[in-house]
Amino acid sequence: MRLLLVEDNVPLADELVQGLQRQGYAIDWLADGRDAAFQAACEPYDLIILDLGLPGRPGLDVLREWRDAGLRFPVLILTARASWAERIEGLRAGADDYLAKPFHPEELFLRVQGLLRRARGLDSRAPIEVAGLRLDESRQTVWRDNEEIGLTGAEFRLLRYFMLHSNQLLSKSRLGEHLYEGDGEPDSNVLEVHVNHLRRKLGRQVIETRRGQGYCFVGLSA
The missing domain is CATH 1.10.10.10 (Winged helix-like DNA-binding domain superfamily/Winged helix DNA-binding domain)
Known part of the structure; x- marks a missing residue:
């Protein structure tokens, strides 16, 4: 399964890329919202992990553009913004799940696994x-x-x-x-x-x- 990680915090991105690779995923990493908007429209990703506070373009703007273009891959939002209003805004923009920083990498891995299964109509908890x-x-x-x-x-x-x-x-x-x-x-x-x-x-x-x-x-x- 091929994933795109869009995160401008380099230490965090390095940790997540290595962890997701150990989970058996192929990972592309970008740090700029403009690059993410373009690449996700051109490449066949199974899931995207998207930070909101990005240089170039805000993550929510990028997500809305993907959804307006009919791109339906699952999107997991990562953000330091934890208010209910911001979570609702992200879900309304088309996010499938939401994870507030700081978080434990294992939680992210399980959420990714669950989203990929649900995208195929499978029980996220069952083998x-x-x-x-x-x-x-x-x-x-x-x-x-x-x-x-x-x-x-x-x-x-x-x-x-x-x-x-x-x-x-x-x-x-x-x-x-x-x-x-x-x-x-x-x-x-x-x-x-x-x-x-x-x-x-x-x-x-x-x-x-x-x-x-x-x-x-x-x-x-x-």
């Missing part, structure tokens, strides 16, 4: 389960019945995206756009290697190849 497989995001492993199957970081990121988009046709370019930072998209051979590793661990039937189109995660037979 991701698809046809016999249960993904443990905290340990970055997958369970089949009572068997725990270890994953590398790349395999976890790919499997999580597949399970959140099960039975959907996913092109290699889409997978690359959503699993890697803007300057880190791999060639298709790298994705093929990771797909083959998942098939060896989970069974070849879980991921179908649609020649010339991409992949479809179908899970296991009931």
Whole structure:
């Protein structure tokens, strides 16, 4: 899952980028509201973490512009402003959640996880389960019945995206756009290697190849 962090506090941004990467997310970071307004309209982000007090343009103005343009990715607002009036203003502008500074990074990670699940119609508290497989995001492993199957970081990121988009046709370019930072998209051979590793661990039937189109995660037979 690819996220955009828009935060001008450099120490805080560094901490959040590192923490979110450990959670298995691809993170782009910007510190200016003008840059954020442009980039989010051009790149396929799964979620945006947006500070309000930004140089260039205020975060609320940027958020309103995204929503007026029909951009519907989840937005989590970060701000030092904690009054009820300001929270209501942010939610009316189109925010999906709101976190006042200071906060514990673990709370932000859980809110991000919940927003990404709810955006796909899933229970934010329950594990991701698809046809016999249960993904443990905290340990970055997958369970089949009572068997725990270890994953590398790349395999976890790919499997999580597949399970959140099960039975959907996913092109290699889409997978690359959503699993890697803007300057880190791999060639298709790298994705093929990771797909083959998942098939060896989970069974070849879980991921179908649609020649010339991409992949479809179908899970296991009931």
